[in-house]
Amino acid sequence: MTVAGFDIGGTKIAGVALAAPAAPGGRTEADVLVRTHRHHSIHGPESLVDAVAANVRELDEQLAAAGHPPIASVGLALAAWMTRDRETVIWAAHLGVRDAPVKAMLEQRLGLPIVLDNDADGYLMGEDAMGAAADASSSILIALGTGVGGAYVADGRPLIGANGLGAELGHVTIDESGPRCSCDAYGCLEAFAGGNALRREAAGVPAAVALAPDGVPTAEHLAGAARAGDAAAIAVMEGAGRAVAAGLRRLLPAFDPEVVVLGGTVMLSCADLLLPVIEASLAEHAPLQGVPQPRRLALAQLGGHAAAIGAAVLAAP
CATH class of the missing domain: 3.30.420.40 (ATPase, nucleotide binding domain)
Structure with missing residues (x-):
């Protein structure tokens, strides 16, 4: 299966499509099928949903052209404070999003499972999966x-x-x-x-x-x-x-x-x-x-x- 991940900062969206690991030993950068990097002008929760939907479509188009399966789930790393259940963005200053049920909004729009976390957690999870901390518990x-x-x-x-x-x-x-x-x-x-x-x-x-x-x-x-x-x-x-x-x-x-x-x-x-x-x-x-x-x-x-x-x-x- 293919999963998508997006890092949404103040002005840019970095995206990847990630394949299932080729081997049970863990992930490598070879599992990254597509990378994208786009500027955005997000302001408000509806604008955020529109931007994510557009970026998911772009990844799906590139995956299809290369013969890969479509995206089955989406993860977002946001520069934001969010609730413990990671369903509601409490405040994302750079995105103009406050007290918005972003997970539910995206799942309704995309029809896919959505996972939210903050950008620092996403950063270290990436390094933990296939970067500087890949061999550490x-x-x-x-x-x-x-x-x-x-x-x-x-x-x-x-x-x-x-x-x-x-x-x-x-x-x-x-x-x-x-x-x-x-x-x-x-x-x-x-x-x-x-x-x-x-x-x-x-x-x-x-x-x-x-x-x-x-x-x-x-x-x-x-x-x-x-x-x-x-x-x-x-x-x-x-x-x-x-x-x-x-x-x-x-x-x-x-x-x-x-x-x-x-x-x-x-x-x-x-x-x-x-x-x-x-x-x-x-x-x-x-x-x-x-x-x-x-x-x-x-x-x-x-x-x-x-x-x-x-x-x-x-x-x-």
Whole structure:
């Protein structure tokens, strides 16, 4: 059978069609039959349903042309808060969707089983199925993007939590006197190491400002200044790396994962600057001395379709 998975972000939809595993040993990227990537202008639940339906039709057309079976179920990874039963989207700010029964709406429209989850769970499920955590029984994800996403997967299933908000690891407090976070708390990991936090800090680094054509530097400009040897930029990037390590020192004893997957656009584009600091800081202040936590740190491997792959895996019977 064929399952579809979609990662729906603020402006794009990444889609995959996934075949049943060729062998009982697990999934590989060879199981991905089709990949798509489209921009969208979703605003509101009806618009979301229309966009998903159009993307399902596109995948089905490509599958038919290649002689593959049609889609039998659909998984969605959304940048959204949703109920624990994963049937209602409570709030998806970038999509303009609030308190909408998205699962039922899509099932009625498509006539197919639908599975919803958030984008971080989808991301780690993809890496768990055929990426950086494929050989691990448990893993956590720290994804540095605009904010900091997180997820925990054990034995092939994500942690949902009592209110559907399990493993929001970017909102672990690492310094109560730290900057205010997007969640209105103070000192979250996201407030130190997310893309918005680095953008805030970059504004005070002249070398980063000079690299930005419009004078408004981003994490990319900050990283460029650091690579060029600017001391202030290096200090900011090192601070972000230490913040990630501080978060992990709190998370590793709680979750005891085999693998920590480090992903997200900021992490992957700045890994040369961040990963050595994270590794050195953890080595210097290891939690549970003498216990191998985790067995390893690993950069995410599946690129921009990781969450779509994970959504498809969740939708598979």
